[in-house]
Amino acid sequence: MENAVGFLRRNLMVPEPEAASLVGLNAVLMARCDALARTTHYRKGLPVSELFAHDVAASLQLPGVGFDPVRYESRKADKTGNVLIDGNTYAAGPSFHSRRLTVGLRHDVVQILDEHAAPVRSFPRVFGQQTETIFDPASLVPLLVTKPGAWSHSLLRPLVPEMVRDWLDQATATDRRRLFNAVDAASGSAGFDAAVHAADTLLRRGDAPDIAWWACSPAAWPMAPNRPPPTWT
Template identity: 30%
Template structure:
């Protein structure tokens, strides 16, 4: 549902309006029941989406592909021209944006039947679009999930597993799910951790940083965690050779520094401490403050002749002479 609705919103915003009606297949994502006589029971979320954008959904007859043959042909056309060879990309949203731009370019050709450019025909269609609503529809799915004793939960009938935090072991967490992300939130809807959404055969998505304090208490678990792989090789070698107690102290400092300015700066500090053989907690904290404290740089003072010369005041044991020199009353002020 999130993918479908996000795709529709992306189209509406790209073309600058909303069609008055859209034809749909009877996908179970939106249709819960096909009623004899042409009616449809649709999901509440999809119904609210249609009412928000004032769309009239038109559903095709089951197993009647000929009703929209031109649309089916366009799917094949786009596959052959834009998705061959299979594209590779890191961000699906960005790739979809580039695909829409290429579709705009593709409209600069003559229509097969109208003897006019497709872009000209589309401009006439755009004049009949409904205006975009002032407030966009929230297409995300909001739900809850129960975590296990490790602070993890599953989605998609147990197929995909995500981490929350050790602070949320065997408890209920709130979830905001979009096509690209799964955000874990606490009872006050504050973000705990955000994961890239899993699809296909990829089974688990872990964010190890919330588990860093827990690992510091049980340093033997370090090698089995993703934290170990995130460390530079010099730190890994040091952790392999130190005892559990010492390893735990280093990890505790690493967790504290991570909470202040992030994992990257914390690792840099601890790695530098390992290089200098200053791995006790006080030395690491001092090194961190020296590296990341927000103290402005002060240049050295220049030794100029204009500086006043020191005045030697001989007074031996007579404080009255010192009082007179300082002109502040001295003992007279009590």
């Protein structure tokens, strides 16, 4: 086994591979494995791929339950509901401020769980140092429903279409709350991006924010008379 590991290190990882993501690295290594499989074994005189197939046929069956390579750690959220993981900041959400949370660290995902081990947020895992907070846009909308005045410094402001942003900048607190309520209601089923896109379509039509939920909720369209649904992209 040690000889096999050394062989793979010398033949697959020299020169040291580079990739922008784990998916990219796996693709590079798989291509090198495929090239190795096409060669002939120096002693047995057969293609490596054929010998590998024989080994697989002789192997025991894998367990019925997959192994989940995850490490759980405890973190305390700060006063804004953020947690620090490997030098990067992840937003659990304002409702979790100052609470003791559990984070599940997988190779590609960071999962945040509450005090009862119930999952509340999942994010793609970020490696290296990122200066910006990593967050789920939909999780911040309820805060703006409660405090529409926080819109001017919200992390969501750069993420919405320009027309929606300009409208919210000039809207009253009541009108902002109406639109945030609509986006919040739609994000659960359609996703944040689709919800704000629908809100953008609605505003471009000249409709008022108190009917924004017609545009944001696809399930509501059959109930809305004489209103064609927006185009979803």
